[in-house]
Amino acid sequence: MAKDIIEHDIQKTFFRNASELDIQNLLEIEEDSFTNSRLKKRQFLYLVKHGKCDFIICEYDKKVAGYAISQFRKNSTEARIYSIAIHSQYRKKGFGIALLKEICSCAVQRGCKSIRLEMDISNEAGKNFYKKMGFNENGKIFNYYGNNKDAVRFKKIL
Ligand SMILES: CC(C)(COP(=O)(O)OP(=O)(O)OC[C@H]1O[C@@H](n2cnc3c(N)ncnc32)[C@H](O)[C@@H]1OP(=O)(O)O)[C@@H](O)C(=O)NCCC(=O)NCCS
DSSP states (O other): OOHHIIIIIGGGEEEEEOOGGGHHHHHHHHHHHOSSSOOOHHHHHHHHHHOSEEEEEEEETTEEEEEEEEEOOTTOSEEEEEEEEEOGGGTTSSHHHHHHHHHHHHHHHTTOSEEEEEEETTOHHHHHHHHHTTOEEEEEETTTTSTTOOEEEEEEEO
16 A cells, blocks of 8 residues: 555545446546546446446545556456546545555456556656556557557556
8 A cells, every 4th residue: 555545544545346326426537537538427337337347446535536447358367457547636645556556456356467558658647657556568559549649558467
């Protein structure tokens, strides 16, 4: 667990599975965190109800501080981080790293040996974030988001 959370607020922080009751908070985090490719209400609902995924909420002081979603497939030992975001009000306090550790731990419990993701290549905070957690750059995907916006791939052996 990251240092800020340990030193001050561990008793106020916990992780749990997302439910339909979180959708409004999730939409607010999405609006706050991404300018395009935001997840919509129907996508969150589908993921909560039917998604083959771990969908984890990070709560701080009974408020939703962030979420992470990682997908898995039956015949694969590689999980994929679909999205992760911390509301700007709670950033730079270690919640992101704590949530990422949680989602990696879920993947390990499912028997996954590695975890991967794609993200906007221009997202410097995001790239630092994954590198800090031992993810390695693993290629680029040109025009992944359209309008000549490229993605970078990251991967970590669990
Ligand atoms: C990326 C994100 C999840 C990080 O969450 P966070 O709670 O602020 O992260 P942490 O406090 O745990 O920071 C961990 C590390 O990430 C990196 N990092 C986080 N924010 C950063 C920033 N604004 N600039 C540069 N590096 C940053 C740093 O290496 C940091 O370690 P440090 O504090 O020792 O420097 C958060 O900024 C966010 O939600 N961004 C919008 C959505 C997004 O980009 N998601 C990831 C791609 S899908």
